Amino acid sequence: MSSNGHIDNKDTSCEAFCAVNCYRWNIPQVIIENSKTANYAVLILNRPISQNLDFVTKMWKNASVTITVDGGTRQWEQFLKNQTEAVRKTFMKPDLVTGDFDSIGDEVLALYTKKGCKMIVTPDQNHTDFTKALMELNIHCNGNGIQIDHVIAFAQGSGRLDQTIGNIQSLFLARDKLLLDPHTKVFILSDDSLSWLLNPGEHTIIVPKSTLKYKRAWCSLIPIGEPCKYVTSTGLKWNLDNQPLQFGQLVSTSNAFSGSETVTIHCSHTLLWSMKIPGITKS
Numbered sequence: 001m002s003s004n005g006h007i008d009n010k011d012t013s014c015e016a017f018c019a020v021n022c023y024r025w026n027i028p029q030v031i032i033e034n035s036k037t038a039n040y041a042v043l044i045l046n047r048p049i050s051q052n053l054d055f056v057t058k059m060w061k062n063a064s065v066t067i068t069v070d071g072g073t074r075q076w077e078q079f080l081k082n083q084t085e086a087v088r089k090t091f092m093k094p095d096l097v098t099g100d101f102d103s104i105g106d107e108v109l110a111l112y113t114k115k116g117c118k119m120i121v122t123p124d125q126n127h128t129d130f131t132k133a134l135m136e137l138n139i140h141c142n143g144n145g146i147q148i149d150h151v152i153a154f155a156q157g158s159g160r161l162d163q164t165i166g167n168i169q170s171l172f173l174a175r176d177k178l179l180l181d182p183h184t185k186v187f188i189l190s191d192d193s194l195s196w197l198l199n200p201g202e203h204t205i206i207v208p209k210s211t212l213k214y215k216r217a218w219c220s221l222i223p224i225g226e227p228c229k230y231v232t233s234t235g236l237k238w239n240l241d242n243q244p245l246q247f248g249q250l251v252s253t254s255n256a257f258s259g260s261e262t263v264t265i266h267c268s269h270t271l272l273w274s275m276k277i278p279g280i281t282k283s
């Protein structure tokens with residue numbers, strides 16, 4: 001085992017990582033009951049917002065910190081434009097607007113500056129605007145005594161593939177470069193897909209009832225960046241039993257739920273987990 005408590009890639013025995021990292025992912029709390037039980041930040045990345053008004057309103061209003069990221073500010077403005085005056089008034093301005101401001105557009109830049117938003121220019125061209133927004137979120141939280149349990153980044157799988165992959169890189173950077181407090185978890189929400197990294201270790205995922213009820217609810221386990229030598233799962237339609245996941249070999253896409261309220265995953269290396277959250281998009 002490495003000094004930071006993670007499993008070395010060379011350490012291949014299943015038993016070696018059993019006692020190391022245990023995680024419980026209460027997804028109903030993250031996505032459905034957030035107002036009561038969690039402190040979180042919302043980030044709007046530069047993709048059209050496809051979730052329904054009720055969901056977006058709830059997520060935004062109950063967030064401890066809200067950030068629109070560069071062209072994400074334009075997307076937010078577009079989302080508001082499509083709402084009634086009454087709805088528009090209920091949305092406060094974002095706490096921060098960040099980015100290198102190459103895609104926010106002059107008009108929206110001027111509008112949000114005039115609204116009195118805190119505009120933070122992040123010109124560094126070695127990191128994406130998403131990654132830099134996470135860094136600014138950390139500075140904001142530290143400076144204002146805010147503790148957040150998780151971050152929900154509104155994104156989409158559509159659009160530029162390099163940006164979609166870059167967003168997954170941001171998940172790795174947040175974890176490996178400690179961009180945020182280590183207990184703060186980062187989720188990407190694309191339409192009705194929620195995705196996050198599973199560290200090497202044991203995971204229990206509490207599955208929302210809406211997902212269990214939904215006939216075609218899917219989930220996936222993707223070995224991003226490196227093969228995952230051992231994966232054992234319960235609660236899935238196609239469970240893994242101490243099996244490897246690796247591109248060119250086996251990758252668990254289009255998996256499904258068995259009906260159990262919890263899924264357990266025991267993995268030797270990092271996996272990207274994605275799952276369907278029904279009822280949060282417009283259609």
Ligand SMILES: Cc1ncc(C[n+]2csc(CCOP(=O)(O)OP(=O)(O)O)c2C)c(N)n1
Binds near residue numbers: 070102103127128130
């Ligand atoms: C090896 C390497 N490849 C590529 C880049 C270029 N690069 C990486 S992140 C980044 C900023 C991207 O900004 P963002 O606003 O997130 O995306 P954009 O819409 O401008 O492409 C740039 C230019 C780099 N600095 N180093």
Ligand SMILES: O=c1ccn([C@@H]2O[C@H](COP(=O)(O)O)[C@@H](O)[C@H]2O)c(=O)[nH]1
Binds near residue numbers: 070072102131159166
């Ligand atoms: O196709 C896309 C484009 C962008 N993103 C995410 O949004 C931020 C900000 O993008 P800008 O183009 O600078 O406005 C970017 O860092 C990506 O995280 C995306 O996901 N897909």
